[in-house]
Each structure stands twice: as structure tokens, then as C-alpha cells.
Amino acid sequence: MKNQLNLPNEVEHEEQELLKILNKQTLPKHIAIIMDGNGRWAIKQGLPRFLGHHAGVKSLKEVINACCDLEIKVLTAFCFSTENWKRPQQEIDNIMHLLVEYLTNELIDLYAKGVRINPIGVLQELPQRARDALNRAVQHSLGNNGLVLNLALNYGGRLELTQAIREIVSAVEKGKLKAYQIDSTTVEKYLYTAGQPETDLLIRTSGDQRISNFLLWQIAYSEIWFTDVLWPDFRRIHLLRALVDYQERDRRYGGVKDK
Template sequence: MRNFFLNSKKVAKDNDIVNDIDMSNIPKHIAIIMDGNGRWAKERKLPRALGHKAGVETIRNIVKACNNLGVHYLTLYAFSTENWKRPKEEVNSLMKLLVEYLKKEFEELNDNNVIINHIGDISKLPDVCQKELNDAYNNTKNNTGLVLNLALNYGGRDEIIKAFKDMYEDLQNRKLNKDSINSELIEKYLYTAGMPDPDIIIRPSGEQRLSNFLLWQCAYSEFWYSNINWPDFKKEDLIRAIYDYQKRERRFGDVK
């Protein structure tokens, strides 16, 4: 009985937050480090692959919630440049899940005006993954709703190195001169060119680090951490993160 009352109070509190959220101040760009799939599986004595599978359902719910809230960009850290160090069986499982997700969710995402984009060096992914990602983008690029960025074989340092190499090549070909190099120019060479920097970066699972994610773009992002593992992350948790974001004063180095 006591647990019932405690749960009732939590539901009431979550509903209050939903009602109090300022719909005129929704973050334009939300980035999420989807962490805790393995911990979720371990707690239940399940294979890690089932943790990743449970995490896919969370992706579906959070994408839908962001789209309904009017978020413009949602970037999900799905597979890092360091994740290749994981056991081959787990990597293969993740690649299979990616293909399954794109095939299963494409129609609904497209019907809801979502652009399915990717950032990172996908040339290292299996051919079938590359095809599904490219097809998904080409078939949704003219949509006008939420841009869903799937960060795959992505690393913040690799992204900056690639940008510098591309800039150097353009300097050699005299498409640029060194006096034109500034932060705005560098941003044009990043995977996120043309997108606003993340307003908030969310990381569930209790870890409190960036893990090589959006290193350039996060300069003035707000951070929100939670002990909830990704498969247990709900729309209400997203709402709470946005609510906390709205209570913060963003000064971007200025004084108010």
C-alpha cells in the first residue's frame, strides 16, 4: 500500500512537470548518449544483445516524443569509433539491430515528416547498413519535420581531424585562404554543418562524461545526467530534462 501511494505521488509530480513545461522554450537540438543497455541486461541476467534490443524501443518512443514537442534536431549516439573494440558478436548484433530499426520504423518516421539523417564515417559499416542509411536519408530528405541524426562510427576527435584535412585540401587548391578560417568556417566542415549546436546533452545510466561525443558542438550545451538506464528512459524523463533545462540561465560567457 505504501508503494502505491509513493508511485501515485511520483505520477502526480511528473504530470505537474508536463503541465509546467514552457512550450515556447523547447530545445531546438537535443543530443542523447544512449547509455546503459548492457547494465540493464546484466541486472536482469540477460545477454547484452537483449539490452540493445530493449534500447531500440526507447528510441522509438523518444523520437516520437521529440517530434510531438516540436524539437527540430535529435542526435542519438548509437555507435562510436571506439565501439569496434567490443566483442565481434555484440558489434554484429548492433549492426543487425540498426538495419531492423530502419526497415521497421521507416514508414512511420516518413509519415510523421521525420528526416532520417546520419553523422559519422559510415563507410566502415557493413554494406547493408550503408544502403539502409542512404536509402532512408534519400527518401526522407525532403521532409520538413524533426531531423533524426543517428551518430554511427562517430567520434568527436575524428570529426575534427576530418574537418581539418578537408580544410587543408581546400587551402591547397586555393578554395580558402588562412585569413578566412574562423569558427563559422570550421563548422561548415563538420558532420553537423548547417545545424544548431545541441542546446542540451542527455546521458542516462549514471555516467558523467562526453565519451568523445560532439566535442566541438558542445561548447555551450547544457548537460543533464540520470541514473536511469536507457531501456528504462521514458517520455517523462525527457520532459523532466527539458523542464530542468528551461530553469537554467544560459549566458554563453556573458553576464546577466
């Protein structure tokens, strides 16, 4: 299926056609997105890399709005990884400033849409201003029962699993849990996404085809949709294309279906 944007009228027409095809009963409950390509987008425009992150906010807002319209239960956005601290300090500072700005400016609109903000990751290592903004957003949206927006910040899949193992071992040592009782359900209770549906669909933008240490447990049986579109150019139509493609797949979870 095409990945590039067409003329505005063609885009609107295609969106309407995709919406007709979509089966609202079999949409993914949980969508995760690796929002890649911000820096490359900026460089292509002859701009500083951090402006690519600013441009990417529009894409995130559009995807959130689309998920709300489609009544998707959970959206997990990979905002900042545990490896991203290796980037230039100026870029890190700009990303953290953008996070605070986004949560401040969009909170009322997100609340009105029923979005519940749920940051995941090693949050205590984020700058204080970022933690304060996240705490305000979490508290403000706590009672909402619409889309759960997981903001993955200082997040790494291996670290998440390592922390879960430590907590499970600690529970065993304290006699709260027996080793023979540990199963996949036990592990899931100790993940950042505890209580949420498994990730059905993982989307990665910018053309790279790798998982990059994201939701390693949660995406065990996810469908993965790659696109060459850089994140700042990602729009509602691309999400709809991904959803139509998702619904055309045969999800067998390792088994076979009766003929």
C-alpha cells in the same frame, strides 16, 4: 528532480504537471543523447548484453515521438562510436542487425511523423547491409521537414574535427580559402552537423558523467543533464524532467546578465 519511475498513474500525473511547466517557446532546438547502459541493463536482468540494445530501441522510439510532439528541430542519438569496434564481434553484429531491423520496421512510421533521417560518422566503414538500410532511409525521408534525426554511427568527435581540419587545409591549398578567413563559422561548415543549430542540451543516461568523445565542438555551450537511469528504462517522463531542468538554468555563454 527524481530520476526513477513511479507507479503508472503517478507517472502520467507527473508528465501532465511537467508539460504545464514547460515553456514551448524556449525549448532546446537541438538535443543530443548518449544512450548508455544497455549492456548493464541486460546483465541486471540476467540476459545477454545484446538484448539490452534491443530493449533500448523502445526508449529511442519514445524519445523520438516526444521530440516530434514538442516540435524539437534536431535529435542526435549516439548509436555506435569509433571505439565500439573493440567490443565482442557478436555484440557488434547484433547492433548492426538491430540497426537494419529498426530502419526497416520503423521507416514508414518515421516518414509519417515527418522525421528526416541523417546518419553521421564514418559510414563507409559500416557493413554493407547497414549502409544499404541507411541509404534507403535517407532517400525515403529526404523531403521531410519535421524532426531531423541524426544517427551517430561509427562516430567520434576527435575524428570529426580531424576530418574537418583536413578539408579546410585542402581548401586553403587549392586556393579556395585564405587562412585568415578561417573562423568558427568556417569550421562548422565542415562538420557532420553543418547547417544545424548548435546542441543546446546533452543528456547522458546510466550514471556515468563524461562526454565520451561525442560532439566535442557542438556541445561547447550545451547544458548537460546526467541521470542514473539506464537507457532501456529511459522514458518520455525522463526527457520532460531534463527539459524542465534545462529551462531552469541560467545560460550566459560566458557573459553576465544585467541585474
